[in-house]
Amino acid sequence: MPSRRQFLKFGLGGGLLLAAAGAARAQRPFVAASGAEALAVLDAGDRVVLAAIVPALLAGTGEAAGQLDAVIGSVDRAVAGLPPHLQAEVKQLFALLGSWVGRRWLAGVRAPWSEASRAEVAAFLERWRFSGWRLQQQAYQALHELVFAAWYARPGSWPAIGYPGPPEVR
Amino acid sequence: MIRDPIRAGIAAGWKATDASTLERDLALEADVAIVGTGAGGGVTAEILAQAGLDVVLVEEGPLKSSSDFRMVEAEAYPQLYQESAARKTLDKAITILQGRSVGGSTTVNWTSSFRTPPATLAHWRERWGLREFTPEALAPWFERMERRLAVATWTVAPNENNALLRRGADRLGIATAAIRRNVKDCWNLGYCGMGCPTNAKQSMLVTCIPAALARGARLVYRARAGRLALRGGRADALVCQALDARGVQTTGRRVMVRARHYVVAAGGIGSPALLLRSGAPDPHRALGARTFLHPTVAVAALMPEPVGAYAGAPQTVYSDHFLEGAAADGPIGFKLEAAPLHPLLLGMTLQGFGPQHAALMEAFPHAHALIALLRDGFHPDSPGGNVGLRDDGSPVLAYPLTPYLWAGVRRAYRAMAEIQFAAGARAVLPLHERAAPYPSWPAAQAAIDALPLAPLLARVMSAHVMGGCAMADRPERGVVDPLGRHFQLDNVSVHDGSVFPTSLGANPQLSIYALAARSAVALAAALAGKPAVGGT
Numbered sequence: 001m002p003s004r005r006q007f008l009k010f011g012l013g014g015g016l017l018l019a020a021a022g023a024a025r026a027q028r029p030f031v032a033a034s035g036a037e038a039l040a041v042l043d044a045g046d047r048v049v050l051a052a053i054v055p056a057l058l059a060g061t062g063e064a065a066g067q068l069d070a071v072i073g074s075v076d077r078a079v080a081g082l083p084p085h086l087q088a089e090v091k092q093l094f095a096l097l098g099s100w101v102g103r104r105w106l107a108g109v110r111a112p113w114s115e116a117s118r119a120e121v122a123a124f125l126e127r128w129r130f131s132g133w134r135l136q137q138q139a140y141q142a143l144h145e146l147v148f149a150a151w152y153a154r155p156g157s158w159p160a161i162g163y164p165g166p167p168e169v170r
Numbered sequence: 171m172i173r174d175p176i177r178a179g180i181a182a183g184w185k186a187t188d189a190s191t192l193e194r195d196l197a198l199e200a201d202v203a204i205v206g207t208g209a210g211g212g213v214t215a216e217i218l219a220q221a222g223l224d225v226v227l228v229e230e231g232p233l234k235s236s237s238d239f240r241m242v243e244a245e246a247y248p249q250l251y252q253e254s255a256a257r258k259t260l261d262k263a264i265t266i267l268q269g270r271s272v273g274g275s276t277t278v279n280w281t282s283s284f285r286t287p288p289a290t291l292a293h294w295r296e297r298w299g300l301r302e303f304t305p306e307a308l309a310p311w312f313e314r315m316e317r318r319l320a321v322a323t324w325t326v327a328p329n330e331n332n333a334l335l336r337r338g339a340d341r342l343g344i345a346t347a348a349i350r351r352n353v354k355d356c357w358n359l360g361y362c363g364m365g366c367p368t369n370a371k372q373s374m375l376v377t378c379i380p381a382a383l384a385r386g387a388r389l390v391y392r393a394r395a396g397r398l399a400l401r402g403g404r405a406d407a408l409v410c411q412a413l414d415a416r417g418v419q420t421t422g423r424r425v426m427v428r429a430r431h432y433v434v435a436a437g438g439i440g441s442p443a444l445l446l447r448s449g450a451p452d453p454h455r456a457l458g459a460r461t462f463l464h465p466t467v468a469v470a471a472l473m474p475e476p477v478g479a480y481a482g483a484p485q486t487v488y489s490d491h492f493l494e495g496a497a498a499d500g501p502i503g504f505k506l507e508a509a510p511l512h513p514l515l516l517g518m519t520l521q522g523f524g525p526q527h528a529a530l531m532e533a534f535p536h537a538h539a540l541i542a543l544l545r546d547g548f549h550p551d552s553p554g555g556n557v558g559l560r561d562d563g564s565p566v567l568a569y570p571l572t573p574y575l576w577a578g579v580r581r582a583y584r585a586m587a588e589i590q591f592a593a594g595a596r597a598v599l600p601l602h603e604r605a606a607p608y609p610s611w612p613a614a615q616a617a618i619d620a621l622p623l624a625p626l627l628a629r630v631m632s633a634h635v636m637g638g639c640a641m642a643d644r645p646e647r648g649v650v651d652p653l654g655r656h657f658q659l660d661n662v663s664v665h666d667g668s669v670f671p672t673s674l675g676a677n678p679q680l681s682i683y684a685l686a687a688r689s690a691v692a693l694a695a696a697l698a699g700k701p702a703v704g705g706t
Contacts, residue, residue, distance in 0.1 A: 056523070056524065057523040057524065057527075058523075058524075058528070059523075059524040059525055059528070060524055060525030060526070060527070060528030060529065061528045061531075062528075074244075078248070078254065080416075080418070081248040081254050081416055081418065082253065082254055082256060082418070083253050083418060083564060084418065084419065084562065084564075085560055085562060085564055086253060086256060087418075122523075122524060125523060129603060130603070134261065134625075134626065137626045138261075138262045138626065141262065141626065142262075144518065144523060145256065145518040148514075148517040148518040148520075148523075148527075149244075149514050149517065149518045151517065152243075152513035152514045152516070152517035152518070152531075153243060153244035153514050154244075157513065158513060160531075160532065161513060161531045161532055161534040161535075162532070162534055162535040163480060163512075163513050163534055163535075166240065166241030166242060166361060167241070167359055167481070169172065169241075169357065169359070169367050169368060
């Protein structure tokens with residue numbers, strides 16, 4: 001039978017995240033969108049978090065820096081296509097990271113996201129990647145998947161890896 | 171210009187309703203309501219329609235066809251896969267690739283066609299009381315579906331990604347064989363996983379479903395089967411929610427189907443979830459239990475010459491070397507196959523980030539990948555997973571990765587790496603957070619032996635969800651009988667991969683086709699001459 005204990009455990013972890021994120025929302029200062037394209041499901045605060053995380057994940061891909069808004073837009077569209085339960089998880093994660101508590105104490109990033117160095121962000125990602133706390137590992141992998149999917153979805157990323165793109169059939 | 175048989179059929183008057191556009195609730199009556207249009211639902215629809223029965227097919231996903239299939243990952247995954255190809259097990263340790271559009275997983279599978287292995291059938295006979303499941307007794311059903319879907323030996327040379335499996339295995343004295351495929355006039359493009367743009371793949375989308383629609387069957391898509399309304403050991407109605415155009419939110423419109431009989435063919439996870447939401451009787455706690463995945467791990471290799479694993483028929487060579495000797499009570503066996511590589515899925519699956527990740531991606535044209543599919547469900551230490559429901563009714567699979575499975579993962583990493591070095595690899599890379607490219611077989615061997623194996627460290631994937639509504643000889647150990655008939659519900663059957671009592675040890679489509687055909691023919695005979703809906 002569906003193991004209720006496991007659901008409970010997960011529910012509890014999710015609940016803690018949610019509570020932290022809820023507390024976080026209230027504290028987060030309003031951040032105006034910087035003239036970039038409107039996002040469907042992510043908000044301006046989520047954008048600030050992504051703007052710090054995307055360059056750290058995509059470091060080494062060359063073109064990434066100039067296409068930050070496009071990559072964030074692509075993440076946003078991908079999240080909008082996820083089923084509601086996954087959208088909710090992703091939004092909780094960004095809300096948590098966007099909060100002072102989440103950034104400072106869970107992610108261990110001292111500077112505000114907009115001022116955090118790439119090295120500091122990379123160190124946080126590496127800590128969560130190998131965290132002993134399953135929720136942090138899961139969160140790292142969610143960020144990894146969202147950002148790399150968004151990047152390699154873009155035909156602009158293909159020349160650097162020698163992918164010719166799909167063939168012409170018609 | 172490639173002819174699109176679906177658009178042509180719609181133009182010719184097929185009855186296909188996009189539930190996302192409904193402005194009011196829809197009520198339908200039919201002889202049989204079928205939930206799901208994949209391997210089980212498609213075959214069932216054709217056979218019942220041929221028998222003159224009035225059929226309604228309900229599909230959660232959209233209706234997409236060759237004109238839509240542009241071989242673009244960013245379009246294909248959200249449109250054609252469950253949860254945008256981001257479906258995961260409860261602890262998020264296993265990624266599940268499952269189709270969600272008309273044709274189900276057959277629209278996006280890689281065409282690999284295997285009969286149910288004799289060793290698997292023997293285990294089912296001995297352990298699960300399925301006495302009639304002999305290779306001889308099932309042969310006519312396999313033959314029937316092989317003819318129907320053009321399953322044949324692929325005579326074109328394998329692409330380099332598959333040839334490397336054969337070459338490496340040959341050098342080690344490991345037997346390989348050719349994979350049969352369900353294709354006609356295949357262009358050998360390599361994009362089967364994004365929907366076949368030339369209609370070469372003989373999926374349900376271009377075979378059984380059009381045949382059923384041509385005989386008057388009705389299709390309602392972007393409609394999620396919410397529950398069966400049950401009363402007195404029978405189903406009274408199928409209640410569905412219409413989804414919006416992107417398949418994310420419900421619109422509030424309902425689709426209600428009343429039928430004499432209901433065939434549940436929503437696949438592993440989907441079928442047990444529908445029965446759970448319906449409150450189906452489950453006196454022996456079998457529903458949703460024993461769900462299997464063929465947990466799959468991968469090793470990538472860097473080859474000296476270009477591989478181009480994105481092009482050419484994705485799977486044409488396999489090895490059962492590590493499966494054939496595997497006893498049910500011994501270490502887990504695994505099947506070896508090659509896996510096609512495309513940038514988006516590879517980029518999100520490949521471990522690490524930053525310059526290291528970018529450098530690995532730059533080797534993309536030279537990348538080769540092997541996968542090992544673990545045959546779960548045979549050993550007592552491999553009981554599979556349990557399907558449960560979230561608060562919103564959506565299904566989730568809890569699948570514990572046991573030490574028994576991890577031991578198989580380590581052997582599989584070793585087997586794949588050794589074959590890859592035998593084929594000339596410069597370096598191999600298990601897809602695992604703690605793994606790095608290893609430049610030689612001794613180095614790889616030592617590193618693999620030391621890798622910590624745990625959820626979220628090793629990448630584990632699945633494209634084959636099986637079980638959860640197991641068939642058995644008696645109600646004490648299953649959900650349905652050997653013809654897919656629900657043990658407790660008179661007019662409900664299950665026709666899909668969820669009826670398997672274990673995993674198969676082979677890609678499942680042909681097993682699903684054959685068993686669905688067998689169950690559907692029996693159902694058609696049983697329904698002939700019974701009173702119409704409402705006439706009890």
